[in-house]
Amino acid sequence: xxRICTACLLVYCLAYPTLARAADxxxxxxxxxxxxxxxxxxxxxxxxxxxxxxPALRKDAEKAAPPAAERATSLTATIVVKVVHPQEVRKAAVxxxxxAGGWPTLVTDAELHLxxxxxxxxxxxxxxxxxxxxxxxxxxxxxxxEQIAQLQAKLKxxxxxxxxxxxxxxxxxxQSTLRIEQSMTQLVVEIESLQGELNVAESSARTAHVQxxxxxxxxxxxxxxxxxxxxxxxxxIDRFLAEF
Amino acid sequence: MRTALLxxxxxxxxxxxxxxxxxxxxxxxxxxxxxxxAFITADGVQVRSRRARNYPKADLAFWADAMxxxxxxxxxxLHAKNCxxxxxxxxxxxxxxxxxxxxxxxxxxxxxxxxxxxxxxVEAAGPFERYKKVSGALAxxxxxxxxGP
Numbered sequence: 001x002x003r004i005c006t007a008c009l010l011v012y013c014l015a016y017p018t019l020a021r022a023a024d025x026x027x028x029x030x031x032x033x034x035x036x037x038x039x040x041x042x043x044x045x046x047x048x049x050x051x052x053x054x055p056a057l058r059k060d061a062e063k064a065a066p067p068a069a070e071r072a073t074s075l076t077a078t079i080v081v082k083v084v085h086p087q088e089v090r091k092a093a094v095x096x097x098x099x100a101g102g103w104p105t106l107v108t109d110a111e112l113h114l115x116x117x118x119x120x121x122x123x124x125x126x127x128x129x130x131x132x133x134x135x136x137x138x139x140x141x142x143x144x145x146e147q148i149a150q151l152q153a154k155l156k157x158x159x160x161x162x163x164x165x166x167x168x169x170x171x172x173x174x175q176s177t178l179r180i181e182q183s184m185t186q187l188v189v190e191i192e193s194l195q196g197e198l199n200v201a202e203s204s205a206r207t208a209h210v211q212x213x214x215x216x217x218x219x220x221x222x223x224x225x226x227x228x229x230x231x232x233x234x235x236x237i238d239r240f241l242a243e244f
Numbered sequence: 245m246r247t248a249l250l251x252x253x254x255x256x257x258x259x260x261x262x263x264x265x266x267x268x269x270x271x272x273x274x275x276x277x278x279x280x281x282a283f284i285t286a287d288g289v290q291v292r293s294r295r296a297r298n299y300p301k302a303d304l305a306f307w308a309d310a311m312x313x314x315x316x317x318x319x320x321x322l323h324a325k326n327c328x329x330x331x332x333x334x335x336x337x338x339x340x341x342x343x344x345x346x347x348x349x350x351x352x353x354x355x356x357x358x359x360x361x362x363x364x365x366v367e368a369a370g371p372f373e374r375y376k377k378v379s380g381a382l383a384x385x386x387x388x389x390x391x392g393p
Contacts, residue, residue, distance in 0.1 A: 216342050216349045222319040231296035232314045237352050240369050244290050
């Protein structure tokens with residue numbers, strides 16, 4: 001019996017990379033987790049909550065889970081606004097963002113970048129626009145739903161593989177234990193990396209990014225273009241100033 | 245002899261070009277010595293007029309569109325556009341463009357009037373903040389533009 005178990009274990013360990021790859025490419029097809037035994041104490045190191053998934057956080061997430069039709073979208077608003085007193089406008093915008101639960105990520109003389117809750121995005125942009133003359137305004141939406149779903153599925157399948165690997169410790173010999181530990185360590189690294197990516201994707205879907213510029217510098221200089229209409233070729237700031 | 249004198253006078257008058265007239269915008273002073281209209285504010289916002297040939301002959305909408313396309317393609321940012329009628333009933337269009345110049349944001353405002361075979365241009369330029377302070381006065385003054393005889 002012991003020989004059979006050891007043989008099964010070796011086959012599983014050798015086949016693990018293939019299984020992991022299959023889980024990465026087809027997360028939806030991963031089978032239900034095998035019946036799990038109590039985990040041994042000598043587990044690989046790492047952030048255990050990240051590896052196993054914090055049950056409390058998971059419960060909260062399930063409660064706050066959006067309806068199926070709702071998409072996880074990251075929003076980036078870009079605005080170029082000319083104001084007479086940029087310092088005052090910048091200060092007021094940072095205060096308003098903080099009051100709404102946001103924070104500044106870049107503050108310079110000519111630029112202001114803010115992270116704000118998505119619900120506060122419209123107000124933040126409107127208030128910046130009202131402070132001066134808007135030269136440019138744009139809103140970029142990136143749908144993160146698929147990315148988040150893929151990351152969650154990958155994470156789930158890797159955690160399930162980890163759980164299954166733990167069950168093999170009880171009956172394995174020294175060499176097999178070393179192999180299992182090696183596989184688990186690799187798996188933990190992958191889980192932590194995936195959890196990080198997922199955190200970033202979820203965070204970007206919760207907050208909106210506002211990039212405000214107080215100076216127009218889309219192009220650093222004017223390019224000379226030849227027009228078929230003669231007088232249009234004489235429209236030029238340098239000519240105007242030189243001939244004044 | 246008399247005919248020759250009249251012809252000479254006519255040629256001299258033609259060479260003088262049109263005499264544009266316009267109220268001096270509030271905050272500006274006029275250069276009396278310069279050819280055509282020329283105004284300037286204390287902080288350096290400049291306005292002046294000039295004439296261009298309406299060739300190929302087209303209407304105001306055509307030229308306003310062509311000007312906008314040309315300047316935007318050259319890197320200017322269209323900030324505002326306003327088409328209006330002067331008190332004398334002449335149609336005009338003003339387009340304000342923002343551009344980076346000498347490390348600052350500047351405005352180049354071009355106003356076009358179609359006067360027969362000619363285009364009357366009133367151009368204004370200045371740093372953004374300074375220009376915006378006087379842009380209202382300039383717009384008001386443009387309503388009084390008269391291309392002359």
